[in-house]
Amino acid sequence: MTTLRLRPEDPADEGPVARVLAAAFARPDVATPPEVALVDELRHSDAWIPELAMIAEYGGEVVGYALLTRVRVCTERGSYPALALGPVAVAPHRQRIGHGTAVVQAALDGATELGERLVVVLGDPAFYRRFGFGPADRLGLTSPWCGLGEPWQARVLPPATSDEAPPAPGEVIFPPPWSKV
Structure with a gap:
């Protein structure tokens, strides 16, 4: 029986990840979706956290991807680190069977294990609500x-720890590669 394997990306996965992103975000008006370049540029930036670039592998094939990268939240009293989720992609022939949910949950679990406190995402509320996401404006978070x-x-x-304060409101600053999406 073939099972879904969830793991961090390794260098040999760059090509398969690009193929999954290209297929998942394909549009007739664009040869290569911008999400492919975004991931490549994030890999070579200070925002990259290798253990939070998660792969879903089925039968030895990379079929899903969820990426968490570093962002900063600027507040009246300074700034603090947070994470941005995205892009998230599943190969079209493996969509709607739980691979996207599994790879996103694996990324969020990894972030929790690393002691991260806040994740932002721009995406379908119906999908992300199942992971505990809600309107960012309720937390006082702004962004472009x-x-x-x-x-x-x-x-x-x-x-x-139980005495940690909730994340403060502020403006979420994304690394430069995000400005091209």
Whole structure:
């Protein structure tokens, strides 16, 4: 019986990940979707956290991908680190059978294990709600995408200790590769 294997990306996965991204985000008006270049540029930036680039592998084939990278939240009192989720992709022939859910949950579990506190995402509220995401404006988080309304979401991850304060409101600053998407 073939099972889904979830693991961090390794260098040999770059080509298969690009193929999954290209297939999942394919559009007739674009030869290569911008998400492919985004991931490549994030890999070579300070935002990259290798253990939070998660692969879903089925039968030896990379079929899913979820990426968490570093962002900063600027507040009145300074800034603090947070994570951005995306892109998330599943090969078209493996969609709607749980691979996307599994790879996103694996990435979020990895972030929790690393002691991360906040994740933001721009995406379908119906999909991301199942992971505990809600409107980012409820946390006072702004970004270049906050004007899009409901798709701008955030999730507070469980604290390492019970006395940790919730993340402060502020502006989420994305690394430069995100400006091209």
